Amino acid sequence: MTIKDIARLAGCGVATVSRVLNGGRDVSEETRKRVLAVVAEQDFHPNNNARHLKQRQDTGVAVLVQGSQNLLFADLVERAQALLRERGRQAELYYLDEAADGAAFAAQLCRERKPAGILFLGGAAWDFQRSFAGVTVPCVLLTGSARGLGFAHLSSLTTDDEEAAFQAVSYLLDRGHREIGVLGGGQPLSQIGRQRLRGCRRALEARGLSLDEGRTEPCRYDMADGYAAARRLMERCPEVTAVFAMSDVLAIGAIRALGDLNLRVPEDVSVMGYDGVFLARYSVPRLTTVCQDTDLMARRGVELLLAQIREEGEPVHETAPFRLLEGASVARPREEKKGV
Amino acid sequence: MTIKDIARLAGCGVATVSRVLNGGRDVSEETRKRVLAVVAEQDFHPNNNARHLKQRQDTGVAVLVQGSQNLLFADLVERAQALLRERGRQAELYYLDEAADGAAFAAQLCRERKPAGILFLGGAAWDFQRSFAGVTVPCVLLTGSARGLGFAHLSSLTTDDEEAAFQAVSYLLDRGHREIGVLGGGQPLSQIGRQRLRGCRRALEARGLSLDEGRTEPCRYDMADGYAAARRLMERCPEVTAVFAMSDVLAIGAIRALGDLNLRVPEDVSVMGYDGVFLARYSVPRLTTVCQDTDLMARRGVELLLAQIREEGEPVHETAPFRLLEGASVARPREEKKGV
DNA sequence: TTGTATGCGTTATCAT
DNA sequence: ATGATAACGCATACAA
DSSP states (O other): OOHHHHHHHHTSOHHHHHHHHTTTTTOOHHHHHHHHHHHHHHTOOOOHHHHHHHOSOOSOEEEEEEOTTOHHHHHHHHHHHHHHHHTTOOEEEEEEOTTSOHHHHHHHHHHHTOOSEEEEESOOHHHHHHHGGGOOSOEEEESSOOGGGOOTTEEEEEEOHHHHHHHHHHHHHHTTOOSEEEEOOOSTTHHHHHHHHHHHHHHHHTTTOOOOGGGEEOOOSSHHHHHHHHHHHHHHOTTOOEEEESSHHHHHHHHHHHHHTTOOTTTTOEEEEEEOOGGGGTSSSOOEEEEEOHHHHHHHHHHHHHHHHHSOOOOOEEEEOEEEEOOSSOOOOOHHHHTO | OOHHHHHHHHTSOHHHHHHHHTTTTTOOHHHHHHHHHHHHHHTOOOOHHHHHHHOSOOSOEEEEEEOTTOHHHHHHHHHHHHHHHHTTOOEEEEEEOTTSOHHHHHHHHHHHTOOSEEEEESOOHHHHHHHGGGOOSOEEEESSOOGGGOOTTEEEEEEOHHHHHHHHHHHHHHTTOOSEEEEOOOSTTHHHHHHHHHHHHHHHHHTTOOOOGGGEEOOOSSHHHHHHHHHHHHHHOTTOOEEEESSHHHHHHHHHHHHHTTOOTTTTOEEEEEEOOGGGGTSSSOOEEEEEOHHHHHHHHHHHHHHHHHSOOOOOEEEEOEEEEOOSSOOOOOHHHHTO
């Protein structure tokens, strides 16, 4: 079943069928109806391979999600998809492995799917440097800065990770914590990890303290690693009264680890998260966390992308606001520990 | 850049390039090397649209995941993908919305991508009835039974949901609970919900109790709904001493809700989960839950699929074992409540 | 408004 | 072992 068959059954040429299927302009209402009737009757679906093979440019937007289990992205995806649909742009979702080369995949997409633009959720700066050359359409990177990369059609929007981490750790310091452990900042997403680490350091140094390397536990961003890292940290540094986890999933893992060490959260050890994913609202205790504004990021990200698609302007690199969401996982340190 | 260009640069015909790119049989080692050199030098990637347009059959396997946030599937996907790769089958992942018609998507896939087989993770029986006709390759459905559907090339493998639910509720009854609430079993995945509900009923009736409709709270399978459903349940039935949540994410939501109602888990109210996702091991308290054997399901599912791809035999419909994983979210009911 | 014809980049068929 | 060429199913330029 091809448009040829449909054309035959509807008594018209293939071009007419094609026109009806794509917007249907320059077609009389009568033939349009006749064609659509046949299409429905035959349950015909055009072949996208042939379509994209021939098509020079698609109107849709590709959304590349790197890390399907990243809860922060789940929020972003949903919002972005809805917004794009509102603006008449079909959003094609692609989930990539965390380790995959997102930019290379995007380049392939440009060759084969020819989207009007691409929205990146996550992705390593390194991949962009290496493979973004093949990407020919306007792009926006969410949750990462592409300022330093200098590509003419790549904008970016990210939370100011350094400042957010600064405030997170300052919040702990304000409550009297002095022995603070840090979880996260391993190899992947290293750019983000570095920013957050820098914020930590700045907050500590502002109080005359220093970021003790022995109290930083690099790890991947999942619960299992958060759990393991927290155990390592507490075994090595039992004097720690507060933990800053660079992601909520790490915080969840850490809370479970502390529980297994018979340490109560927040009475014995406080835990501060990062991201503000919905899971943070369901943990026991509820997480105190840096809440990234996914709603605004999705909205502004889509806006930037569509603007660049319309008129090829300069790329922009912005930061999105955040707020400190108070849960129940942070308290003042206990007296006996405070005195250590 | 097309294979035509590659052919020209390598001084051979397009057919030779194509042969080199696909397994490279019937090509002299010398020309093979020459072609590959040019391909590497030009960073050439064949166009998949054209490839699939022409190709009559692919050797890869499509994996359709319905519900990207379903944690049970996350485990299954990872295992299945690894196993397929081991067996020399490239696994192409497709994440679908929970509400999407998975079978219709699969039919489209058969027309356009022509995979050797399809592995379904989730999906509603209704969609299969309506749209599976267009699916022409061997398929295996995981986490659902397709026995009743009667398709010749659709096998299935699922946990015996009724029996598992029976044992879960029996476990609660064994510990002295009599006032048991049930969360889950709404519209989507209704087949699964019905099975589990049936198991609940059977367990209760085996002790001369009955499944009180007023104590069942239908809801979707996410934390927010679990939270809301648990609150509704406890407000309407404060005498409840144990809750059976038909999914771990519901259980997590329920535990949070109970906390907000100043009810301790498990001292005041016990919570039993279902699925055995990794998240269950990180909750506070750790979930007591029915643990589906994702490892076996992935292994056996892939095995069944590859067998059907090799030799078109009869479809099989099996159940996978499960086990009750004891956490810390279930205890005996308190005396004062027990007597109500 | 409509139909005809060409080509998208690849695989598959058939020669050689 | 290799090359020429005909599809694959569609969009599109152009003719009518």
